[in-house]
Amino acid sequence: MKETRFDQIRDEAYKGNMQLPELGLVLFTFGNVSAVDRDAGVFAIKPSGVPYKELSPDKMVVVDFEGKTVDGTLRPSSDTLTHAVLYKNWKEIGGIVHTHSTYATAWAQTQTDIPILGTTHADHVTVDIPCAPPMDDSMIKGNYEHETGFQIINCLRDRKLSYTEVEMILVGNHAPFTWGKTMNKAVYNSAVLEAIAQMAFITKQVNPGASRLKDSLIKKHYERKHGPDSYYGQ
Numbered sequence: 001m002k003e004t005r006f007d008q009i010r011d012e013a014y015k016g017n018m019q020l021p022e023l024g025l026v027l028f029t030f031g032n033v034s035a036v037d038r039d040a041g042v043f044a045i046k047p048s049g050v051p052y053k054e055l056s057p058d059k060m061v062v063v064d065f066e067g068k069t070v071d072g073t074l075r076p077s078s079d080t081l082t083h084a085v086l087y088k089n090w091k092e093i094g095g096i097v098h099t100h101s102t103y104a105t106a107w108a109q110t111q112t113d114i115p116i117l118g119t120t121h122a123d124h125v126t127v128d129i130p131c132a133p134p135m136d137d138s139m140i141k142g143n144y145e146h147e148t149g150f151q152i153i154n155c156l157r158d159r160k161l162s163y164t165e166v167e168m169i170l171v172g173n174h175a176p177f178t179w180g181k182t183m184n185k186a187v188y189n190s191a192v193l194e195a196i197a198q199m200a201f202i203t204k205q206v207n208p209g210a211s212r213l214k215d216s217l218i219k220k221h222y223e224r225k226h227g228p229d230s231y232y233g234q
């Protein structure tokens, strides 16, 4: 295999994608992970429609922030433009993950935010996990995957949430997207989101009236992670 300057992001994207089936977050070819090279202004992403067991680092497609293929022979994932929009607008992210993991996707299909019900949730995100409303018909008729990126960005902006604080979202009637400073953090967030979604679902089954975590506990968990005296790390 010839060496290219994109070997590092190809390798990262490959490793990230291979974690999705291991973590039980994908079926068949669902899902995609990308990893960015900020200096080169490109990211590597899974090719479209290739089963996980047939993936290899050299099959990862390198594209720019307009979604144009820079290096690679396969067609990039159909969600590539969504990744491109997020990398272009959010300068501090290093990786993005999209899955159709069962519980997070089920919440997305109900167009409901995942309420903050416990400390597992609060250790990662101190607000309800936002569910972006389904896009307008004009956006659906336009460049759909490109618009999905803006659907995500607009949802956080409208709710005055920072992408560096809230690294996960549900896209209404579709499925989750997660991101992070690194590809590994983005994959981690994807697994955490699925766990939070499952716990919230069961909690509401056991007691539909279960109340949100009280503010003092949310604040405590926020501060132990972010405050001057932060000490969180299991």
Ligand SMILES: [Zn+2]
Pocket (backbone or CB within 6 Å): 098, 099, 100, 174, 175
């Ligand atoms: Zn999808």
